[in-house]
Amino acid sequence: MFAVENGLQGDPRLKAISDAIRVIPHFPKTGIMFQDITTLLLDPVAFKHVVDIFVDRYKHMNISLVAGVEARGFIFGPPIALAIGAKFVPLRKPGKLPGRVISEEYELEYGRDCLEMSVEAVKSEERALIIDDLVATGGTLSASINLLERAGAEVVECACVVGLPKFKGQCKLKGKPLYVLVEPNQFDELTL
Amino acid sequence: MFAVENGLQGDPRLKAISDAIRVIPHFPKTGIMFQDITTLLLDPVAFKHVVDIFVDRYKHMNISLVAGVEARGFIFGPPIALAIGAKFVPLRKPGKLPGRVISEEYELEYGRDCLEMSVEAVKSEERALIIDDLVATGGTLSASINLLERAGAEVVECACVVGLPKFKGQCKLKGKPLYVLVEPNQFDELTL
Numbered sequence: 001m002f003a004v005e006n007g008l009q010g011d012p013r014l015k016a017i018s019d020a021i022r023v024i025p026h027f028p029k030t031g032i033m034f035q036d037i038t039t040l041l042l043d044p045v046a047f048k049h050v051v052d053i054f055v056d057r058y059k060h061m062n063i064s065l066v067a068g069v070e071a072r073g074f075i076f077g078p079p080i081a082l083a084i085g086a087k088f089v090p091l092r093k094p095g096k097l098p099g100r101v102i103s104e105e106y107e108l109e110y111g112r113d114c115l116e117m118s119v120e121a122v123k124s125e126e127r128a129l130i131i132d133d134l135v136a137t138g139g140t141l142s143a144s145i146n147l148l149e150r151a152g153a154e155v156v157e158c159a160c161v162v163g164l165p166k167f168k169g170q171c172k173l174k175g176k177p178l179y180v181l182v183e184p185n186q187f188d189e190l191t192l
Numbered sequence: 193m194f195a196v197e198n199g200l201q202g203d204p205r206l207k208a209i210s211d212a213i214r215v216i217p218h219f220p221k222t223g224i225m226f227q228d229i230t231t232l233l234l235d236p237v238a239f240k241h242v243v244d245i246f247v248d249r250y251k252h253m254n255i256s257l258v259a260g261v262e263a264r265g266f267i268f269g270p271p272i273a274l275a276i277g278a279k280f281v282p283l284r285k286p287g288k289l290p291g292r293v294i295s296e297e298y299e300l301e302y303g304r305d306c307l308e309m310s311v312e313a314v315k316s317e318e319r320a321l322i323i324d325d326l327v328a329t330g331g332t333l334s335a336s337i338n339l340l341e342r343a344g345a346e347v348v349e350c351a352c353v354v355g356l357p358k359f360k361g362q363c364k365l366k367g368k369p370l371y372v373l374v375e376p377n378q379f380d381e382l383t384l
Binding site: 022024027028034036038039041042043044047048051070071072074075076077078079081082085086087088089090092095096097098099118120121 | 214216219220226228230231233234235236239240243262263264266267268269270271273274277278279280281282284287288289290291310312313
Protein backbone atom coordinates (compact mmCIF):
# COMPACT_ATOMS: atom_id res chain seq x y z
CA MET A 1 0.00 0.00 0.00
CA PHE A 2 1.29 3.44 -0.88
CA ALA A 3 1.16 6.49 1.39
CA VAL A 4 -1.06 8.30 -1.14
CA GLU A 5 -3.60 5.48 -0.81
CA ASN A 6 -3.66 5.84 2.93
CA GLY A 7 -4.36 9.41 4.00
CA LEU A 8 -1.35 11.24 2.54
CA GLN A 9 -2.91 12.06 -0.88
CA GLY A 10 -1.54 15.49 -1.91
CA ASP A 11 0.90 15.66 1.01
CA PRO A 12 3.72 17.89 -0.30
CA ARG A 13 6.28 15.90 1.67
CA LEU A 14 5.85 12.94 -0.68
CA LYS A 15 6.74 15.05 -3.72
CA ALA A 16 9.75 16.49 -1.89
CA ILE A 17 10.90 12.94 -1.07
CA SER A 18 10.40 11.73 -4.63
CA ASP A 19 12.11 14.77 -6.12
CA ALA A 20 15.16 14.18 -3.88
CA ILE A 21 15.76 10.65 -5.21
CA ARG A 22 18.09 10.47 -8.21
CA VAL A 23 17.84 7.80 -10.90
CA ILE A 24 21.08 6.30 -12.17
CA PRO A 25 20.63 4.18 -15.33
CA HIS A 26 22.25 0.76 -15.67
CA PHE A 27 23.53 0.53 -12.08
CA PRO A 28 24.72 -1.82 -10.66
CA LYS A 29 23.86 -3.74 -13.83
CA THR A 30 22.66 -2.90 -17.35
CA GLY A 31 18.92 -2.42 -17.44
CA ILE A 32 18.50 -1.43 -13.78
CA MET A 33 17.25 2.13 -13.19
CA PHE A 34 18.82 2.58 -9.77
CA GLN A 35 16.77 4.67 -7.32
CA ASP A 36 19.60 6.50 -5.53
CA ILE A 37 18.48 7.44 -2.02
CA THR A 38 21.87 8.97 -1.21
CA THR A 39 20.71 12.22 -2.82
CA LEU A 40 17.70 12.16 -0.50
CA LEU A 41 20.13 12.00 2.45
CA LEU A 42 21.81 15.17 1.19
CA ASP A 43 18.51 17.00 1.76
CA PRO A 44 17.98 17.08 5.53
CA VAL A 45 14.40 18.34 5.14
CA ALA A 46 13.36 15.57 2.74
CA PHE A 47 15.17 12.95 4.83
CA LYS A 48 13.31 14.20 7.92
CA HIS A 49 10.02 13.99 6.01
CA VAL A 50 10.65 10.26 5.47
CA VAL A 51 11.33 9.67 9.16
CA ASP A 52 8.41 11.85 10.29
CA ILE A 53 5.90 10.05 8.07
CA PHE A 54 7.01 6.64 9.32
CA VAL A 55 7.13 7.77 12.96
CA ASP A 56 3.62 9.25 12.72
CA ARG A 57 2.38 5.95 11.31
CA TYR A 58 4.09 3.63 13.80
CA LYS A 59 4.35 5.53 17.10
CA HIS A 60 1.03 4.22 18.43
CA MET A 61 1.28 0.66 17.08
CA ASN A 62 2.99 -0.79 20.14
CA ILE A 63 6.12 -1.67 18.12
CA SER A 64 9.11 -2.54 20.32
CA LEU A 65 11.51 -3.60 17.54
CA VAL A 66 12.61 -1.99 14.27
CA ALA A 67 14.65 -4.30 12.03
CA GLY A 68 16.73 -2.73 9.26
CA VAL A 69 18.16 -4.54 6.24
CA GLU A 70 21.86 -4.03 5.54
CA ALA A 71 22.99 -1.53 4.52
CA ARG A 72 20.50 1.17 3.53
CA GLY A 73 17.95 -0.09 6.06
CA PHE A 74 20.54 0.90 8.70
CA ILE A 75 20.12 4.53 7.59
CA PHE A 76 16.33 4.75 7.91
CA GLY A 77 15.72 2.33 10.80
CA PRO A 78 17.56 3.90 13.75
CA PRO A 79 15.92 7.36 13.59
CA ILE A 80 12.50 5.67 13.57
CA ALA A 81 13.44 3.28 16.39
CA LEU A 82 14.80 6.11 18.53
CA ALA A 83 11.69 8.24 17.94
CA ILE A 84 9.22 5.49 18.93
CA GLY A 85 11.38 4.13 21.77
CA ALA A 86 12.00 0.77 20.09
CA LYS A 87 15.17 -1.30 19.82
CA PHE A 88 17.00 -1.49 16.49
CA VAL A 89 17.95 -4.90 15.12
CA PRO A 90 20.34 -5.05 12.13
CA LEU A 91 19.67 -7.78 9.55
CA ARG A 92 23.11 -8.42 8.16
CA LYS A 93 25.00 -10.20 5.39
CA PRO A 94 26.55 -13.51 6.45
CA GLY A 95 29.44 -13.49 8.91
CA LYS A 96 28.98 -9.92 10.11
CA LEU A 97 27.07 -10.53 13.33
CA PRO A 98 28.81 -11.99 16.38
CA GLY A 99 27.19 -14.51 18.70
CA ARG A 100 24.38 -16.92 17.85
CA VAL A 101 22.57 -16.05 14.60
CA ILE A 102 19.86 -17.49 12.38
CA SER A 103 20.16 -17.30 8.60
CA GLU A 104 17.67 -17.02 5.76
CA GLU A 105 18.59 -17.49 2.12
CA TYR A 106 16.55 -15.89 -0.65
CA GLU A 107 16.37 -15.51 -4.43
CA LEU A 108 17.77 -12.48 -6.23
CA GLU A 109 16.97 -11.50 -9.79
CA TYR A 110 20.25 -13.24 -10.60
CA GLY A 111 21.50 -15.75 -7.98
CA ARG A 112 20.85 -15.97 -4.23
CA ASP A 113 21.69 -13.97 -1.13
CA CYS A 114 21.42 -14.49 2.62
CA LEU A 115 20.50 -12.42 5.66
CA GLU A 116 21.37 -13.12 9.29
CA MET A 117 19.97 -11.93 12.63
CA SER A 118 21.12 -12.30 16.22
CA VAL A 119 18.97 -14.86 18.01
CA GLU A 120 19.20 -12.96 21.30
CA ALA A 121 17.92 -9.74 19.71
CA VAL A 122 14.27 -10.77 19.61
CA LYS A 123 11.90 -11.70 22.46
CA SER A 124 8.91 -13.88 21.74
CA GLU A 125 5.74 -12.05 20.61
CA GLU A 126 7.48 -8.71 20.20
CA ARG A 127 5.78 -6.49 17.61
CA ALA A 128 8.26 -5.69 14.85
CA LEU A 129 8.61 -3.28 11.93
CA ILE A 130 10.96 -4.13 9.06
CA ILE A 131 12.49 -1.31 7.05
CA ASP A 132 14.51 -1.09 3.87
CA ASP A 133 15.05 1.66 1.30
CA LEU A 134 13.37 -0.08 -1.63
CA VAL A 135 11.16 -3.08 -2.45
CA ALA A 136 11.35 -4.58 -5.95
CA THR A 137 10.87 -8.36 -5.94
CA GLY A 138 10.04 -8.58 -2.22
CA GLY A 139 12.65 -11.30 -1.73
CA THR A 140 14.72 -9.45 0.84
CA LEU A 141 11.70 -8.43 2.88
CA SER A 142 10.24 -11.95 2.74
CA ALA A 143 13.52 -13.34 4.10
CA SER A 144 13.44 -10.67 6.81
CA ILE A 145 9.89 -11.64 7.78
CA ASN A 146 11.01 -15.28 8.03
CA LEU A 147 13.92 -14.38 10.31
CA LEU A 148 11.77 -12.39 12.70
CA GLU A 149 8.95 -14.93 12.76
CA ARG A 150 11.40 -17.81 13.37
CA ALA A 151 12.63 -15.84 16.42
CA GLY A 152 9.05 -15.52 17.68
CA ALA A 153 8.30 -11.90 16.74
CA GLU A 154 5.07 -10.68 15.22
CA VAL A 155 5.81 -8.63 12.08
CA VAL A 156 3.36 -5.73 12.07
CA GLU A 157 4.39 -4.24 8.72
CA CYS A 158 7.24 -3.76 6.25
CA ALA A 159 8.09 -0.18 5.35
CA CYS A 160 10.03 1.12 2.37
CA VAL A 161 10.80 4.54 0.95
CA VAL A 162 10.46 3.39 -2.67
CA GLY A 163 8.41 0.56 -4.11
CA LEU A 164 7.32 -0.70 -7.51
CA PRO A 165 3.69 0.10 -8.52
CA LYS A 166 2.79 -3.60 -8.25
CA PHE A 167 2.73 -3.11 -4.47
CA LYS A 168 -0.31 -0.82 -4.71
CA GLY A 169 -3.56 -1.71 -2.96
CA GLN A 170 -3.72 -4.37 -0.25
CA CYS A 171 -0.71 -6.25 -1.61
CA LYS A 172 1.03 -8.28 1.10
CA LEU A 173 4.34 -10.07 1.57
CA LYS A 174 4.00 -13.46 3.26
CA GLY A 175 0.67 -12.22 4.60
CA LYS A 176 2.21 -9.07 6.04
CA PRO A 177 1.20 -5.53 4.99
CA LEU A 178 3.67 -3.34 3.13
CA TYR A 179 3.74 0.44 3.38
CA VAL A 180 5.61 2.43 0.70
CA LEU A 181 6.12 6.19 0.42
CA VAL A 182 6.81 6.78 -3.28
CA GLU A 183 7.03 5.03 -6.64
CA PRO A 184 10.34 4.84 -8.54
CA ASN A 185 11.31 7.87 -10.60
CA GLN A 186 11.78 7.51 -14.33
CA PHE A 187 15.25 8.16 -15.71
CA ASP A 188 15.35 11.69 -17.20
CA GLU A 189 18.34 12.36 -19.50
CA LEU A 190 18.05 16.10 -18.80
CA THR A 191 18.57 15.89 -15.07
CA LEU A 192 21.78 13.80 -15.16
CA MET B 193 40.00 12.55 23.50
CA PHE B 194 37.46 10.70 25.63
CA ALA B 195 34.16 12.13 26.84
CA VAL B 196 35.28 11.74 30.48
CA GLU B 197 38.25 13.99 29.71
CA ASN B 198 35.98 16.66 28.32
CA GLY B 199 33.25 17.58 30.74
CA LEU B 200 31.37 14.28 31.05
CA GLN B 201 33.37 12.89 34.02
CA GLY B 202 30.91 10.89 36.16
CA ASP B 203 28.05 11.23 33.65
CA PRO B 204 25.91 8.11 34.28
CA ARG B 205 25.06 7.89 30.60
CA LEU B 206 28.60 6.80 29.78
CA LYS B 207 28.36 3.83 32.17
CA ALA B 208 24.98 2.89 30.72
CA ILE B 209 26.49 2.98 27.22
CA SER B 210 29.51 0.93 28.23
CA ASP B 211 27.40 -1.61 30.13
CA ALA B 212 25.19 -2.11 27.04
CA ILE B 213 28.11 -3.15 24.82
CA ARG B 214 28.80 -6.89 24.80
CA VAL B 215 32.26 -8.39 24.23
CA ILE B 216 32.51 -11.42 21.97
CA PRO B 217 35.92 -13.16 22.14
CA HIS B 218 37.75 -14.23 19.00
CA PHE B 219 35.37 -12.58 16.51
CA PRO B 220 35.70 -12.19 13.55
CA LYS B 221 39.16 -13.63 14.10
CA THR B 222 41.05 -15.36 16.92
CA GLY B 223 42.47 -12.85 19.36
CA ILE B 224 39.99 -10.06 18.64
CA MET B 225 37.76 -9.08 21.56
CA PHE B 226 34.85 -7.82 19.50
CA GLN B 227 32.99 -4.83 20.97
CA ASP B 228 29.44 -5.70 19.93
CA ILE B 229 27.37 -2.52 19.63
CA THR B 230 24.30 -4.46 18.49
CA THR B 231 23.43 -5.07 22.16
CA LEU B 232 23.60 -1.31 22.71
CA LEU B 233 20.98 -0.92 19.95
CA LEU B 234 18.67 -3.29 21.84
CA ASP B 235 18.60 -0.72 24.68
CA PRO B 236 16.73 2.31 23.32
CA VAL B 237 17.71 4.43 26.34
CA ALA B 238 21.43 3.71 26.02
CA PHE B 239 21.30 4.15 22.24
CA LYS B 240 19.60 7.53 22.76
CA HIS B 241 22.30 8.51 25.26
CA VAL B 242 24.91 8.02 22.50
CA VAL B 243 23.00 10.20 20.06
CA ASP B 244 22.21 12.86 22.68
CA ILE B 245 25.84 13.22 23.77
CA PHE B 246 27.04 13.61 20.19
CA VAL B 247 24.21 16.00 19.29
CA ASP B 248 24.92 18.17 22.35
CA ARG B 249 28.55 18.33 21.33
CA TYR B 250 28.03 19.09 17.63
CA LYS B 251 24.81 21.07 17.34
CA HIS B 252 26.53 24.46 17.65
CA MET B 253 29.62 23.65 15.59
CA ASN B 254 28.18 24.73 12.23
CA ILE B 255 28.47 21.19 10.84
CA SER B 256 26.51 20.72 7.60
CA LEU B 257 27.67 17.19 6.80
CA VAL B 258 27.82 13.96 8.80
CA ALA B 259 29.72 11.15 7.07
CA GLY B 260 29.17 7.59 8.30
CA VAL B 261 31.44 4.62 7.58
CA GLU B 262 29.74 1.48 6.24
CA ALA B 263 28.02 -0.25 7.86
CA ARG B 264 27.82 0.56 11.57
CA GLY B 265 28.50 4.24 10.93
CA PHE B 266 25.17 4.19 9.03
CA ILE B 267 23.44 3.39 12.33
CA PHE B 268 24.84 6.25 14.40
CA GLY B 269 25.25 8.94 11.73
CA PRO B 270 21.68 9.59 10.51
CA PRO B 271 20.11 10.33 13.94
CA ILE B 272 22.88 12.87 14.60
CA ALA B 273 22.59 14.41 11.13
CA LEU B 274 18.80 14.72 11.43
CA ALA B 275 19.08 16.29 14.90
CA ILE B 276 21.59 18.96 13.86
CA GLY B 277 20.02 19.57 10.43
CA ALA B 278 22.99 18.25 8.48
CA LYS B 279 23.14 16.03 5.41
CA PHE B 280 24.23 12.40 5.78
CA VAL B 281 26.93 11.08 3.46
CA PRO B 282 27.57 7.31 3.40
CA LEU B 283 31.19 6.20 2.99
CA ARG B 284 30.84 2.84 1.29
CA LYS B 285 32.71 -0.30 0.25
CA PRO B 286 33.73 -0.33 -3.42
CA GLY B 287 31.05 -0.62 -6.08
CA LYS B 288 28.11 0.24 -3.85
CA LEU B 289 27.66 3.91 -4.70
CA PRO B 290 26.21 4.97 -8.04
CA GLY B 291 27.45 7.99 -9.98
CA ARG B 292 30.92 9.58 -9.76
CA VAL B 293 32.91 8.47 -6.72
CA ILE B 294 36.36 8.93 -5.27
CA SER B 295 38.14 6.05 -3.58
CA GLU B 296 40.64 5.74 -0.76
CA GLU B 297 42.53 2.56 0.08
CA TYR B 298 43.87 1.89 3.56
CA GLU B 299 45.76 -0.68 5.61
CA LEU B 300 43.98 -3.21 7.81
CA GLU B 301 45.60 -5.26 10.53
CA TYR B 302 45.71 -8.00 7.89
CA GLY B 303 45.47 -6.77 4.25
CA ARG B 304 43.89 -3.65 2.75
CA ASP B 305 40.42 -2.22 2.31
CA CYS B 306 38.85 0.65 0.40
CA LEU B 307 36.17 3.27 1.01
CA GLU B 308 34.30 5.30 -1.60
CA MET B 309 32.28 8.53 -1.48
CA SER B 310 30.06 10.29 -4.01
CA VAL B 311 31.86 13.31 -5.45
CA GLU B 312 28.64 15.30 -5.72
CA ALA B 313 27.83 14.78 -2.01
CA VAL B 314 30.30 17.38 -0.72
CA LYS B 315 30.49 21.11 -1.34
CA SER B 316 33.78 22.90 -0.95
CA GLU B 317 34.56 24.15 2.56
CA GLU B 318 31.64 22.34 4.17
CA ARG B 319 32.29 21.51 7.83
CA ALA B 320 32.10 17.76 8.30
CA LEU B 321 31.84 15.23 11.12
CA ILE B 322 32.91 11.62 10.53
CA ILE B 323 31.33 8.88 12.61
CA ASP B 324 31.97 5.19 13.10
CA ASP B 325 31.20 2.75 15.90
CA LEU B 326 34.80 2.01 16.91
CA VAL B 327 38.35 3.24 16.35
CA ALA B 328 41.22 0.78 16.75
CA THR B 329 44.09 1.46 14.36
CA GLY B 330 42.58 4.69 12.98
CA GLY B 331 43.03 3.45 9.41
CA THR B 332 39.38 3.65 8.43
CA LEU B 333 38.94 7.13 9.88
CA SER B 334 42.14 8.37 8.25
CA ALA B 335 40.88 7.14 4.87
CA SER B 336 37.57 8.87 5.58
CA ILE B 337 39.36 12.15 6.38
CA ASN B 338 41.26 11.86 3.10
CA LEU B 339 38.04 11.35 1.11
CA LEU B 340 36.34 14.37 2.61
CA GLU B 341 39.38 16.62 2.32
CA ARG B 342 39.94 15.60 -1.31
CA ALA B 343 36.34 16.72 -1.96
CA GLY B 344 37.05 20.07 -0.34
CA ALA B 345 35.38 19.62 3.03
CA GLU B 346 36.86 20.69 6.34
CA VAL B 347 36.79 17.78 8.79
CA VAL B 348 35.89 19.23 12.19
CA GLU B 349 36.19 16.00 14.18
CA CYS B 350 35.90 12.21 14.09
CA ALA B 351 33.48 10.67 16.56
CA CYS B 352 33.32 7.07 17.78
CA VAL B 353 31.32 5.23 20.40
CA VAL B 354 34.27 3.02 21.42
CA GLY B 355 37.98 3.68 21.17
CA LEU B 356 41.21 2.18 22.41
CA PRO B 357 42.86 3.93 25.40
CA LYS B 358 45.73 5.07 23.16
CA PHE B 359 43.36 7.74 21.83
CA LYS B 360 43.26 9.51 25.20
CA GLY B 361 44.44 13.13 25.56
CA GLN B 362 44.87 15.38 22.55
CA CYS B 363 45.55 12.46 20.20
CA LYS B 364 44.71 13.33 16.60
CA LEU B 365 44.19 11.50 13.32
CA LYS B 366 45.81 13.23 10.34
CA GLY B 367 45.72 16.40 12.43
CA LYS B 368 42.03 16.08 13.17
CA PRO B 369 40.61 15.70 16.68
CA LEU B 370 38.94 12.47 17.73
CA TYR B 371 36.12 12.27 20.27
CA VAL B 372 35.34 8.89 21.85
CA LEU B 373 32.63 7.99 24.37
CA VAL B 374 33.91 4.83 26.08
CA GLU B 375 36.86 2.46 26.22
CA PRO B 376 36.50 -1.20 25.16
CA ASN B 377 35.06 -3.61 27.69
CA GLN B 378 37.14 -6.52 28.86
CA PHE B 379 35.81 -9.99 28.07
CA ASP B 380 34.14 -11.43 31.17
CA GLU B 381 33.53 -15.20 31.03
CA LEU B 382 30.66 -14.84 33.51
CA THR B 383 28.54 -12.55 31.42
CA LEU B 384 28.60 -14.63 28.22
